[in-house]
Amino acid sequence: MEKNSVLGLEFSTPRASDPVETCPFCEFIFRERDDLIFHMVEVHSHKCSAKTNEEYRRLSLIESNKLFIYHLKICSLIMLTMMALAYIYAFALVG
């Protein structure tokens, strides 16, 4: 239950079997290394090594691709919802 200096957060104590990645600059802990790399560059960008930055770029690119698919899904969901609503309106107002 450590206090963190960045946002004043508390962390739950992970079980012994759980993977833990600790941020070297603050008390943030993560389940996955990817999240740690993201955090390090997003929060402590000026302290990161060139290697971390390189890794961040690689991970960002992978995430951007996933995000693109995610956004495509969202756009179709928006379209679908609008159409469904229009349909319901048509039935409710005509019928």
Place this chain on the structure above:
Amino acid sequence: MTGFSLFKFTSKWFFLILIGASLLPIPVMAHAGGLPLTNEPAIIPTWLFVLTGGVIIGISFLFVSLVTHRQLIDNINSYQLSLPFPQFLKPNISILQFLSIFLLIYTLILGIFGPQNPVSSFSILFVWVIWWAGYTMTVYLFGNTWDALNPWKSISILLPSLNHPYPSKLGSWPASIGLLFFVLIEVGSDITYSPYTLSLVLIFYTILTLMGSFVYGSKPWFENADPISKFFRCYGEMSLLTSSKNSIEIHLPGTKLVTGSNTLGLSARHEVLFIITILFITTYDGLISTQFWNKWVLIPLLSLGIPLLIIHLLSLIVGHGLFYAIYHYAIIISHRISGTYISIHSLNIKFAASLLPIAAGYHLAHFTGYLLTFFPAFVYATFHPLSPVPFHPNSLPHWIPLLALIFILLGHICSVWISHCISFKLFSGRLQPLRSQYPIIFIMILYTMFSLWIVTSPLAR
């Protein structure tokens, strides 16, 4: 890198479209009937109207989730317009403080000795129309001035104090309970229309507050335990304006909640409880005036022989607990989805700030019409404080109910944006923050639909 700039570009446009799109469907709903202030026949059925509200919030989340670039989020939140504020325009605080003490005493005396008809009573109109409706609006729109104007605080500073240390264990509990108690008095007594009762409650509150500040000192009391000060401080956190030495900055709605190093400065669960209380009391007020409440809750319970006051007390406690439980449950699910090590306790505290714009939107919706209806009566009562001639409130333009709906939806959309920003502060990467928001957005959709159902439900009286 091209992917980045593409995202930045598209998200900027989508954000603009979002604002346009979320405003588009609203005129369609203008004709929904059953609103407290209109007698227009229903053109679309209530269920469809409520559903549309939910869909608007859902879609606004979908649009907001296209904004994933941290720099862009920061740019939107820190966007501000600086206006020069000349020194000579600054009000003299001591004069205003003196005026507010004078108004308190004047209200007290007129409540007891003045006319007892609510629409010709200065006390009733001043406290409910000007202060509770109008002044509260200025707090969440322009900033918290209550710390400076609070007449009780000004009086307590002049009095001696024992300066006992304020028990940290109590936290905001006295404020939360005080606020609920205040609502209990509001719904359970004739305080909203009897100037005499209003004065009695004011005297009671004055004694309690001065005793509290006598024991614990003025500053700790008004910072922690006084429900009204805390209420205005919370609302002030989301105002559009901040003032610095010789300029005034205008922010986008609610963005003050997420700029700076911490969100709302919340540090403990009891403060979350206070925000939930603010949200709950705005809804509760509307809920108990519906026909639904009368038919399904009030009349059955009254027929069982339960006194009205107990029903109000129970429904306040149960409803408040339910609100907190739903919020907390959403946070637990969010914690599970994101797979984060940040404790549920911390998430609970950090996301609470996103509920404030909903409460403010609802307040604005609820009280704009009220303020406009009774403001002329207040002006009349100011100039004829002892005249018992009742004033006929003017009827409102037909677009006021539409405005109320827009305010409710804008409050919710603002909340969606704030919770988006909070999750981008707490979680790393771009997908994890998006997924972690699902449960919170889900309860916001439900809550919008619930609010819209309340405002379109027929009134009991």
